[in-house]
Amino acid sequence: MLDIADELARWVDEGRAFAVATVVAVGGSAPRGPGAALAVDSEGTVVGSVSGGCVEGAVYDLCVQALEDGGTVLERFGYSDEDAFAVGLTCGGVVDVMVTPVDARAxxxxxxxxxxxxxxxxxxxxxxxxxxxxxxxxxxxxxxxxxxxxxxxxxxxxxxxxxxxxxxxxxxxxxxxxxxxxxxxxxxxxxxxxxxxxxxxPPPRMIVFGAIDFAGALVRAGKFLGYHVTVCDARAVFTTRARFPEADDVVVDWPHRYLRGTATDGRTVLCVLTHDAKFDIPLLEQALRMPVAFVGAMGSRRTHADRDRRLREAGLREDELARLRSPIGLDIGARTPEETALSIAAEIVAARRGGSGVPLTGSAVPIHREGGRRDAAEAA
Incomplete structure (x- = not known):
């Protein structure tokens, strides 16, 4: 229900009666997870989605019926071997959906x-x-x-x-x-x-250190993925709102000093694009000891080897160094800032969801994982 809170809040304010269907549990390969919701008001207006299209028609009918009956309904939708066009998830998954009427009787x-x-x-x-x-x-x-x-x-x-x-x-x-x-x-x-x-x-944070051209593309990718994105660099001439209009925050400060004083949590993603030792080493020395979700740093393999040596000299342990993803990004042959941002974003998603990063074509890897790594922003 909270998945579509913006629209439902307006419906409540207007006094509309509606029924909301919420995904309670999923099994196997399913397009949307628990919390995904679809709602239908008394005039037949629809918002949201519970399956990406597979069972929306049947869920719509359940919402209409719930508005008439005034009762909560729990329904399971799954794949039909006999008829792939029957109501069900042809991707092979199972979804439990709860339908709740929200009217004067609720x-x-x-x-x-x-x-x-x-x-x-x-x-x-x-x-x-x-x-x-x-x-x-x-x-x-x-x-x-x-x-x-x-x-x-x-x-x-x-x-x-x-x-x-x-x-x-x-x-x-x-x-x-x-x-x-x-x-x-x-x-x-x-x-x-x-x-x-x-x-x-609140949305998880992505902090991009280094006000370079690649950072602008990564800001856009981060916003697309739902992050609250901050750009931080000590060089005021480059770190401007005009260069990063889509960032939520643009901060002029030494990266390690800013990181030390700002709020982070287990969902925070840190992307270090400066590839300059005077910025990188004090920043990474701190970042790799913090309980954040992801720490990645840009640079060539030679830069990484030098960075690794300096961090060891600074006293970082093997388990702390193992958290660093460097060079940052998946190997997709990226060249342009936009392609590089896509590469970095793909690695962040893979780390967040427990993905392997290998092509799905010809792979036995499940498309939708029930287990795997779980991000604390799940579901928003």
């Missing part, structure tokens, strides 16, 4: 009315809904904030409310969207109540 409408505008404005929060459980709990929802406070209830089950809020707070801290199971009394026991926790957190 017990959680007040929670949705608070959560959706807050999420649309960028406020971090988690929305927790019952997927499976006793009929009296279906339709209930909690809005959980980063400090652990919450609004809403599952039919007055205080133990379940408190436990769900605590679990959701932990998932929100990690930026995770997914399901969890609790007993009705709130104990961590499978087979009781299944909850969907949707987390909404």
């Amino acid at each position: 017990s959680a409408r007040e929670v949705f009315g608070t959560a959706l505008p807050a999420a649309a404005s960028g406020e971090p929060l988690a929305l927790v809904r019952v997927v499976r459980g006793p009929a009296g709990l279906l339709g209930g929802a909690l809005l959980v904030r980063p400090d652990g406070s919450y609004e809403g209830s599952y039919g007055g089950s205080t133990g379940l409310d408190r436990a769900a809020a605590a679990e959701a707070r932990a998932m929100l801290d990690a930026g995770r969207t997914g399901t969890l199971e609790l007993a009705e009394d709130g104990s961590r026991c499978p087979g009781g109540v299944t909850l969907l926790v949707e987390s909404r957190v």
